[in-house]
Amino acid sequence: MSRPQHFGWFLARGFGPQGWGYPALDWDYDWTRPDVYQHAARTLEQAGFDLVIIEDAPSLGSPSTIDLRVRHAFGGPKHDPLLLAPYLFQATRHLGVVPTVNPAAYLPYTAARQFATLQHLSGHRLGLNVVTDTGSARHFSDAAQLGHDEAYDRAEEWLSGIRALWRSWDDGALLADRETGVFADGSRLRATEHRGEYFAFDGPLNAVPFTDGDPAIVSPGGSGRGLGFAGANSDVQLALAPLHEKSVREYRAKVHDAALAKGRRPEDIKILFAIQPVITSSSEEADRIVAASAQPDDSALVQIARKQSSDLETDLTSLDLDEPLDISIFGAHVSRGSIQRLVGDRDQDAPLRAHLTALARTGRITDRTGFVGTAHEFADLIEELGEWGNDGVLLWGDFHPVTLHRTLDELVPVLRRRGILRREYAEGGLQTNLHQF
Numbered sequence: 001m002s003r004p005q006h007f008g009w010f011l012a013r014g015f016g017p018q019g020w021g022y023p024a025l026d027w028d029y030d031w032t033r034p035d036v037y038q039h040a041a042r043t044l045e046q047a048g049f050d051l052v053i054i055e056d057a058p059s060l061g062s063p064s065t066i067d068l069r070v071r072h073a074f075g076g077p078k079h080d081p082l083l084l085a086p087y088l089f090q091a092t093r094h095l096g097v098v099p100t101v102n103p104a105a106y107l108p109y110t111a112a113r114q115f116a117t118l119q120h121l122s123g124h125r126l127g128l129n130v131v132t133d134t135g136s137a138r139h140f141s142d143a144a145q146l147g148h149d150e151a152y153d154r155a156e157e158w159l160s161g162i163r164a165l166w167r168s169w170d171d172g173a174l175l176a177d178r179e180t181g182v183f184a185d186g187s188r189l190r191a192t193e194h195r196g197e198y199f200a201f202d203g204p205l206n207a208v209p210f211t212d213g214d215p216a217i218v219s220p221g222g223s224g225r226g227l228g229f230a231g232a233n234s235d236v237q238l239a240l241a242p243l244h245e246k247s248v249r250e251y252r253a254k255v256h257d258a259a260l261a262k263g264r265r266p267e268d269i270k271i272l273f274a275i276q277p278v279i280t281s282s283s284e285e286a287d288r289i290v291a292a293s294a295q296p297d298d299s300a301l302v303q304i305a306r307k308q309s310s311d312l313e314t315d316l317t318s319l320d321l322d323e324p325l326d327i328s329i330f331g332a333h334v335s336r337g338s339i340q341r342l343v344g345d346r347d348q349d350a351p352l353r354a355h356l357t358a359l360a361r362t363g364r365i366t367d368r369t370g371f372v373g374t375a376h377e378f379a380d381l382i383e384e385l386g387e388w389g390n391d392g393v394l395l396w397g398d399f400h401p402v403t404l405h406r407t408l409d410e411l412v413p414v415l416r417r418r419g420i421l422r423r424e425y426a427e428g429g430l431q432t433n434l435h436q437f
């Protein structure tokens with residue numbers, strides 16, 4: 001038997017028009033209503049997953065490129081995942097639900113109170129995926145947009161302010177003593193006066209303290225500053241890194257060093273590596289999919305160009321597929337990492353077709369060139385990750401029952417038989433389950 005690991009699902013396109021542009025998902029669900037997500041959440045809980053994380057961006061992006069975001073619904077619209085969370089809690093008993101939150105969007109006192117309320121309502125199953133994207137700044141004030149590291153500084157101040165408010169009720173402040181008729185001892189509530197660089201507010205918080213831990217803090221940033229944030233603050237770090245032994249071990253060591261530097265223990269942070277597997281019923285089917293992906297037709301390339309146009313806020317669909325891609329078309333606001341992922345290390349004169357074809361290409365799990373393979377092959381990969389000390393895996397996709405069943409139906413029994421995936425949850429909520437092993 002292998003070591004058990006933690007499993008998360010990442011709703012990668014956020015709380016948006018699920019199924020749009022994918023005829024296979026056309027089950028007539030209304031994406032603005034909770035049913036499709038509740039159905040998926042129950043399936044995920046039945047599978048034994050620890051948590052679902054809901055991606056988000058509060059903004060439709062730069063005013064000049066909004067059409068690229070909404071035309072095929074790749075980058076918007078997105079409704080607020082924090083408000084979807086209660087519906088998912090209601091549909092499940094153990095699953096952790098982790099909406100993405102941006103410190104720009106919620107003042108610390110409001111955030112502390114709303115998160116506390118959800119933590120109580122859910123039986124301590126709330127998590128918060130804290131992101132520092134600054135592209136949405138103009139929606140919240142006319143202040144200048146923060147730089148990359150400053151946004152992390154603000155996030156740390158925001159979170160420590162929220163935590164101070166959560167602790168503004170000392171132990172023993174909440175009595176609920178029927179005999180004496182005293183509900184709470186007001187002298188044990190802290191004033192919590194915060195005057196910081198980015199925020200100023202007073203406490204104490206008008207919400208009662210937690211019995212089973214704070215909401216779990218999740219972080220996805222992979223830069224040095226991002227990993228520093230994780231070391232200081234996170235219960236879960238989302239890792240996007242090559243799944244080779246050296247890179248997995250190095251990534252984990254960096255997060256652990258960052259935790260130790262802040263006086264925390266490495267085991268306080270569960271690191272989940274993000275993977276988007278394509279599970280097939282046979283090795284032959286996997287081979288066929290990989291072979292076909294090497295020669296994508298023009299319609300497949302156009303579909304990729306649409307998604308890239310949304311992510312890169314630059315219209316690639318109007319360019320000639322057979323002309324070299326001039327990267328000076330990307331404005332300064334476009335992430336250099338995203339451009340790098342598009343162009344790779346191909347020649348400067350490489351036509352757009354070459355870049356899109358490289359993105360279309362999938363690989364087999366067996367030779368570690370990609371994630372197409374059978375449930376057993378995928379379980380072999382997870383097992384190997386476990387031997388390198390890995391804590392868990394974040395599967396990536398939409399949150400539609402069709403997608404969940406396609407990915408999980410064969411995988412769950414295999415992972416269970418090998419002892420990698422839990423069969424039961426502990427009582428006590430998300431933190432308890434995350435720290436169970």
Ligand SMILES: Cc1cc2nc3c(=O)[nH]c(=O)nc-3n(C[C@H](O)[C@H](O)[C@H](O)COP(=O)(O)O)c2cc1C
Pocket residue numbers: 010054055056057100129130131132133148220221222223224225226227238239240274
């Ligand atoms: C698995 C994963 C999930 C992410 N989810 C979000 C998200 O929901 N919203 C968002 O604005 N950014 C999201 N990001 C982007 C990160 O917040 C961050 O901007 C990016 O990783 C760059 O951060 P860094 O400069 O510290 O590496 C995600 C990144 C990863 C790897």
